[in-house]
Amino acid sequence: xxxxxxxxxxxxxxxxxxxxxxxxxxxxxxxxxxxxxxxxxxxxxxxxxxxxxxxxxxxxxxxxxxxxxxxxxxxxxxxxxxxxxxxxxxxxxxxxxxxxxxxxxxxxxxxx
Amino acid sequence: xxxxxxxxxxxxxxxxxxxxxxxxxxxxxxxxxxxxxxxxxxxxxxxxxxxxxxxxxxxxxxxxxxxxxxxxxxxxxxxxxxxxxxxxxxxxxxxxxxxxxxxxxxxxxxxxxxxxxx
Numbered sequence: 671x672x673x674x675x676x677x678x679x680x681x682x683x684x685x686x687x688x689x690x691x692x693x694x695x696x697x698x699x700x701x702x703x704x705x706x707x708x709x710x711x712x713x714x715x716x717x718x719x720x721x722x723x724x725x726x727x728x729x730x731x732x733x734x735x736x737x738x739x740x741x742x743x744x745x746x747x748x749x750x751x752x753x754x755x756x757x758x759x760x761x762x763x764x765x766x767x768x769x770x771x772x773x774x775x776x777x778x779x780x781x782x
Numbered sequence: 783x784x785x786x787x788x789x790x791x792x793x794x795x796x797x798x799x800x801x802x803x804x805x806x807x808x809x810x811x812x813x814x815x816x817x818x819x820x821x822x823x824x825x826x827x828x829x830x831x832x833x834x835x836x837x838x839x840x841x842x843x844x845x846x847x848x849x850x851x852x853x854x855x856x857x858x859x860x861x862x863x864x865x866x867x868x869x870x871x872x873x874x875x876x877x878x879x880x881x882x883x884x885x886x887x888x889x890x891x892x893x894x895x896x897x898x899x900x
Contacts, residue, residue, distance in 0.1 A: 712891035
């Protein structure tokens with residue numbers, strides 16, 4: 671069943687602006703991951719944050735995790751046209767060896 | 783980084799034919815591979831988990847006789863869509879996890895296969 675739910679479903683911003691995407695989930699997790707997908711392509715792993723972490727950075731990416739609210743956010747700073755893609759959160763539950771469950775994704779459009 | 787190769791990237795076939803999709807981990811060994819299906823502007827839906835040397839585990843609602851999965855080696859898993867019908871048209875993506883890491887941590891994805899059944 672679907673675990674993560676991203677919002678917004680679609681986001682359009684100007685180049686240089688920051689983009690924030692949110693993800694909510696339902697059950698307890700071991701970790702939460704963010705992936706990027708260019709149209710018609712596979713997914714690329716961006717960042718993984720564990721349940722005992724609250725914030726993580728990677729280049730222009732900043733991910734936060736609030737386990738009390740069962741939510742995460744992905745911030746892309748100083749966006750570029752090349753950041754245009756769909757972004758998915760995916761969770762790994764604490765209940766044993768279970769596969770990643772993906773949210774519906776946020777389609778980001780960065781306009782030059 | 784680890785590379786997963788998926789082939790073919792696009793296939794068009796007639797209704798009733800079978801289509802085989804290959805997923806290879808090129809520079810690492812993958813004990814576990816996952817097959818996902820994705821409809822336009824939708825999320826990835828897990829179809830099955832493929833473990834090397836054993837039978838695949840299918841998700842509820844996925845017909846195992848329709849979607850045959852074989853994981854014969856640590857670097858290759860195949861998905862065969864048997865007797866394909868137009869409703870099977872979709873984007874199929876495989877992913878793999880490294881042997882040495884805990885299962886389901888960072889996954890490496892193939893580039894996907896767009897299947898169109900006429």
